[in-house]
Amino acid sequence: MIDDLPAGLEARYLTEDDHPRVLAVLDSWWGGLKGEAGSAERALLLPRLYFQHFASTGFLVERDGGEVAAFLVGFLSQTEPRAAYVHFAGVDPALHGQGVGRTLYEAFFALVRSHGRRYVHCITSPENTASQAFHTRLGFTASAVKPDYDGPGLDRVAFTIDLSSDPVATPRPV
Numbered sequence: 001m002i003d004d005l006p007a008g009l010e011a012r013y014l015t016e017d018d019h020p021r022v023l024a025v026l027d028s029w030w031g032g033l034k035g036e037a038g039s040a041e042r043a044l045l046l047p048r049l050y051f052q053h054f055a056s057t058g059f060l061v062e063r064d065g066g067e068v069a070a071f072l073v074g075f076l077s078q079t080e081p082r083a084a085y086v087h088f089a090g091v092d093p094a095l096h097g098q099g100v101g102r103t104l105y106e107a108f109f110a111l112v113r114s115h116g117r118r119y120v121h122c123i124t125s126p127e128n129t130a131s132q133a134f135h136t137r138l139g140f141t142a143s144a145v146k147p148d149y150d151g152p153g154l155d156r157v158a159f160t161i162d163l164s165s166d167p168v169a170t171p172r173p174v
């Protein structure tokens with residue numbers, strides 16, 4: 001369903017059975033960011049409902065052997081008819097820098113465009129500088145740090161991309 005992944009990787013839509021498998025990789029893939037508090041925060045950010053009710057707007061990437069290699073959890077905004085949202089995405093650190101993250105986001109952009117969505121939003125924590133660099137590279141615009149955005153002490157950086165002016169909407173020069 002996604003053609004341009006590195007060899008040996010296959011993508012499909014999420015299923016409910018993926019929930020524990022994705023939870024199991026979060027700490028190692030996020031490198032233990034923000035310690036125990038970060039670990040609890042990440043687990044709570046990804047309850048089962050995303051794999052039940054948003055399964056058709058998210059992707060799981062597996063290796064030939066079935067091991068989880070990457071995922072993207074996203075959805076179409078209920079309140080903004082022209083927007084979609086990437087809630088959580090991760091790539092196995094062994095695969096970083098090979099375009100897997102970009103490919104998943106581009107697949108999500110194509111999917112939400114087909115639903116008439118023009119904007120994609122997401123957030124990340126100010127400590128996650130890799131995520132900020134990644135989203136900026138993909139063409140997202142970053143906000144200033146928003147203090148207490150998700151509750152006391154939970155600062156966030158918000159990102160938005162306008163797909164109508166997104167360079168991935170047209171073929172990239174080779």
Ligand SMILES: CC(C)(COP(=O)(O)OP(=O)(O)OC[C@H]1O[C@@H](n2cnc3c(N)ncnc32)[C@H](O)[C@@H]1OP(=O)(O)O)[C@@H](O)C(=O)NCCC(=O)NCCS
Pocket residue numbers: 029030087088089090091092095096097098099100101102103124128129130131133134135137138
């Ligand atoms: C952020 C993350 C998803 C990027 O995945 P990835 O597959 O390594 O990224 P890609 O190889 O597709 O990179 C896409 C672009 O972003 C850039 N990029 C990716 N990570 C970067 C980093 N740490 N620093 C600077 N640039 C980076 C790449 O250079 C690339 O640019 P290009 O396509 O113009 O050459 C991955 O590092 C990850 O899973 N991190 C831990 C989880 C996380 O923070 N998720 C995001 C928040 S929910």
